[in-house]
Amino acid sequence: MPRVYEVMFIVRPDVAEEDADKLIAGFTATVTGGGGVVKTVEKMGRRKLAYMVRKFNDGNYVLLTIEANGAVVLELERRLRVTEPVIKFITVRIDEEEKRLAKVKALRGVRRTAAPAVVAAVVPVAAVPVETPAPAEVAEPVQASA
Numbered sequence: 001m002p003r004v005y006e007v008m009f010i011v012r013p014d015v016a017e018e019d020a021d022k023l024i025a026g027f028t029a030t031v032t033g034g035g036g037v038v039k040t041v042e043k044m045g046r047r048k049l050a051y052m053v054r055k056f057n058d059g060n061y062v063l064l065t066i067e068a069n070g071a072v073v074l075e076l077e078r079r080l081r082v083t084e085p086v087i088k089f090i091t092v093r094i095d096e097e098e099k100r101l102a103k104v105k106a107l108r109g110v111r112r113t114a115a116p117a118v119v120a121a122v123v124p125v126a127a128v129p130v131e132t133p134a135p136a137e138v139a140e141p142v143q144a145s146a
Contacts, residue, residue: 002036002067004098009080009089010059013046020060023085027064030076036068054087065094 005112007027020043022038044061053059066076073091080089 002065002069002094004039004065005073005093006078006092006094007028007064007066007073007080007089009062009064009086010049010053011062012054012085013056013058013060013083015060019020019085020062023083024062024064027076027079030079031068032068033073034068034075036066036072039065039067055127056087059087093097 011023015023024041024043028041031038040063042063042065044063046060047060048058049056057082066073068076077089077091
């Protein structure tokens with residue numbers, strides 16, 4: 001059963017643009033060869049990393065959105081792991097999130113089309129004087145006789 005995944009990977013910053021395009025083409029070929037579909041390929045450009053990874057402080061981010069089964073995703077992750085220019089990657093399943101967002105949007109649409117509820121008029125309460133208690137009288141200290 002095909003599911004939707006986002007695969008983000010970071011390519012070393014010293015890799016040429018043409019080589020990065022070849023890497024992306026190889027990964028998309030892996031997905032399509034396994035019976036999956038690449039929905040989008042987004043090259044996010046060079047960004048600074050939050051921490052040093054394999055002696056690099058920045059990298060070229062690439063985001064793939066794919067629709068595939070688990071075996072294809074495992075093969076893609078294996079190839080990402082053994083490809084030397086890829087310094088970091090993560091795969092996230094997003095079909096459940098899309099389903100949840102569609103449900104929320106449907107509920108919002110139902111609420112907007114429903115008749116608005118009758119709102120009761122708010123009557124201000126008359127200002128009621130509040131009596132403050134008088135301060136307690138302070139007792140005089142009792143002196144002990146010696």
